[in-house]
Amino acid sequence: MIVCHCQSISSHDIHAAIDWMRAADPDTLITPGKVYRALGKAADCGGCLPLFLDTMRRNDNLEVPMNLRGWRGGATQESKACKATRKSSTTSIGRSGAS
Numbered sequence: 001m002i003v004c005h006c007q008s009i010s011s012h013d014i015h016a017a018i019d020w021m022r023a024a025d026p027d028t029l030i031t032p033g034k035v036y037r038a039l040g041k042a043a044d045c046g047g048c049l050p051l052f053l054d055t056m057r058r059n060d061n062l063e064v065p066m067n068l069r070g071w072r073g074g075a076t077q078e079s080k081a082c083k084a085t086r087k088s089s090t091t092s093i094g095r096s097g098a099s
């Protein structure tokens with residue numbers, strides 16, 4: 001079934017792109033934009049987006065990887081701990097004598 005008429009993308013193309021991306025990187029987040037890019041195309045009018053998303057949601061490989069669930073774009077738990085150490089307590093940049 002053709003999902004995107006502007007770019008002639010079928011539901012089979014969408015599922016194949018999702019399966020390929022998941023096989024290539026098990027931790028990747030798969031978005032409609034990434035599916036378009038994987039197919040070498042770009043959205044035009046955007047009228048297909050609701051059907052495009054419905055088609056994507058029917059693919060079992062679309063599931064968000066467990067380690068990325070709840071992630072809000074900030075630091076991960078491992079990287080939250082500051083590993084930097086202070087090298088010198090006498091460092092003062094641009095503050096000497098200025099008021």
Ligand code: FES
Nearest residue numbers: 004006044045048
């Ligand atoms: S129908 Fe898909 S971008 Fe127009």
